[in-house]
Amino acid sequence: MTVTIVGSQLGDEGKGALVDLWGGDADIVVRYQGGDNAGHTVVEDGEEYKLSLVPSGAVRDKIGVLGNGCVINPRTLFSEIDDLRERGLDPDVRLAKRAHVIMPYHRRLDNIEEEAKADSDLTVGTTGRGIGPTYEDKAGRRGIRVGDLLDPDVLRQRLEYVVPQKKALIEDVYGLEAGEECDVEALVEEYTEIGRRLREDDMAVNCGDFLAERREAGDNVMFEGAQGTLIDIDHGSYPYVTSSNPTAGGAATGTGVGPTVVGQGEVVGIVKSYLSRVGEGPMPTELKGDDRDEELAEFIREKGGEFGTVTGRPRRIGWLDMPMLRHAARVSGFTGIAVNHLDVLAGLDEVKVGHAYELEGEERLTMPATTERWGECEPVLKEFDTWPEVDWAAVAEEGYDAIPDAAQDYLEYLSDELDVPIYAVGVGPGREQTVHIENPFDD
Ligand code: GDP
Ligand code: IMO
Ligand code: MG
Numbered sequence: 001m002t003v004t005i006v007g008s009q010l011g012d013e014g015k016g017a018l019v020d021l022w023g024g025d026a027d028i029v030v031r032y033q034g035g036d037n038a039g040h041t042v043v044e045d046g047e048e049y050k051l052s053l054v055p056s057g058a059v060r061d062k063i064g065v066l067g068n069g070c071v072i073n074p075r076t077l078f079s080e081i082d083d084l085r086e087r088g089l090d091p092d093v094r095l096a097k098r099a100h101v102i103m104p105y106h107r108r109l110d111n112i113e114e115e116a117k118a119d120s121d122l123t124v125g126t127t128g129r130g131i132g133p134t135y136e137d138k139a140g141r142r143g144i145r146v147g148d149l150l151d152p153d154v155l156r157q158r159l160e161y162v163v164p165q166k167k168a169l170i171e172d173v174y175g176l177e178a179g180e181e182c183d184v185e186a187l188v189e190e191y192t193e194i195g196r197r198l199r200e201d202d203m204a205v206n207c208g209d210f211l212a213e214r215r216e217a218g219d220n221v222m223f224e225g226a227q228g229t230l231i232d233i234d235h236g237s238y239p240y241v242t243s244s245n246p247t248a249g250g251a252a253t254g255t256g257v258g259p260t261v262v263g264q265g266e267v268v269g270i271v272k273s274y275l276s277r278v279g280e281g282p283m284p285t286e287l288k289g290d291d292r293d294e295e296l297a298e299f300i301r302e303k304g305g306e307f308g309t310v311t312g313r314p315r316r317i318g319w320l321d322m323p324m325l326r327h328a329a330r331v332s333g334f335t336g337i338a339v340n341h342l343d344v345l346a347g348l349d350e351v352k353v354g355h356a357y358e359l360e361g362e363e364r365l366t367m368p369a370t371t372e373r374w375g376e377c378e379p380v381l382k383e384f385d386t387w388p389e390v391d392w393a394a395v396a397e398e399g400y401d402a403i404p405d406a407a408q409d410y411l412e413y414l415s416d417e418l419d420v421p422i423y424a425v426g427v428g429p430g431r432e433q434t435v436h437i438e439n440p441f442d443d
Helices: 015-023 056-060 074-086 104-116 131-139 152-173 184-200 207-216 249-253 259-264 291-304 322-332 371-376 392-398 405-418
Strands: 002-007 028-031 040-044 047-051 063-066 093-096 221-224 266-272 275-277 316-318 336-340 351-359 362-364 378-384 422-426 434-436
Touching (some): 002 015, 002 259, 002 322, 015 221, 015 266, 015 336, 093 207, 104 131, 104 152, 322 405, 336 405, 378 405, 392 434
Parallel strands (some): 002 221
Antiparallel strands (some): 275 316, 351 378
């Protein structure tokens, strides 16, 4: 069967931790979108792994696949694989031949464009990894695919067409100097060599066929979403989004596994007990403005370690946003959720949730479709009883009933509002710091 893991909010919900938790029952873990903009954390026996491209199943020795919906920077992939090898893991990673390659000029252009927008409200605050420009080239039918790296003639032909365009863009439009990222000969040489390594290590696959064969043989497949619903290019807060589909539909288009297969499996939304956002865009329940809110945000940021895994930027903090979660549950068709970071909210003086929005004097339970209108929404806050700091390791061991009553009320509210069961509750970063309720791989 398949289990699809989806970020329900703005990324960094703790997806890596749940992929790791349930990945024990998976045979293959497949990323279906995004690239090294992701930073997924797995903590095993106190050892912390931060994974950007290697699927999080690597910590448990599972085969990892980067599906056709991903954009892959081979430089960062190989350096991540080498780092993990040094730490004693042996990641078995396969790359879809249909996946697109992040080239050095994509990264340069990502940074140039962000810089050009710096003084406007169009700045996205990207991770600077070249994600947007690579997906642009994919849609513009001028991208370089993993399969092209295996054929030096095709690679040269593609680069000879596209690189002069990038050079002109950098020099004539932005008035900057193009550098070695636009040196066709150097690129052909480096990326042909990368192709050789991919071939030698037998890493390039026809993703859809590979997964079909493995499923036929009875393998369990886990789809590891990166980013989150509100930074989905179609369903997120455009233009403050990433350039792919983290929502569950992406698991089909991004891997070559049919939507009926994905839909017969479980689709689990990962929910952080509060909100964090790295990058620009509206956030109606953000804790900011007065001293008390800023202090609370600072406290949660420090306690939850809310600093970007990829860029180290401090994350913005807010209360849980229910219209956002209702939207996420509908778009991806969640069959269950996992709620993380319950421990971080323990011991606060107040715990609130954005139950609804007020927009033009009317209360609404769902999100408006345009980001401008979303930015005008005021949260209608609902207050919960607070819960104390407890021995979370003991709670994880004892199970759901050991969770403080007020926190159980909070969880039950969430489950009722979204009309889905809770499969797990995260009470700390470690694999064992999780309250198990149901394993989505169990029938
Ligand atoms: P991802 O991108 O969704 O995989 O999430 P990140 O790894 O970027 O960010 C989540 C952070 O919270 C990581 O540092 C995790 O180790 C940590 N984490 C995950 N679950 C929990 C939890 O339940 N409680 C606490 N305190 N930390 C958690
Ligand atoms: P994981 O998988 C949180 C954000 C960036 C920026 C926007 C676009 O760890 O949850 P991009 O570089 O993708 O073009 O940036 O998306 N962003 C993330 N925020 N978690 C992530 O990944 C993110 N990946 C991208 O901060 O606002
Ligand atoms: Mg992350």
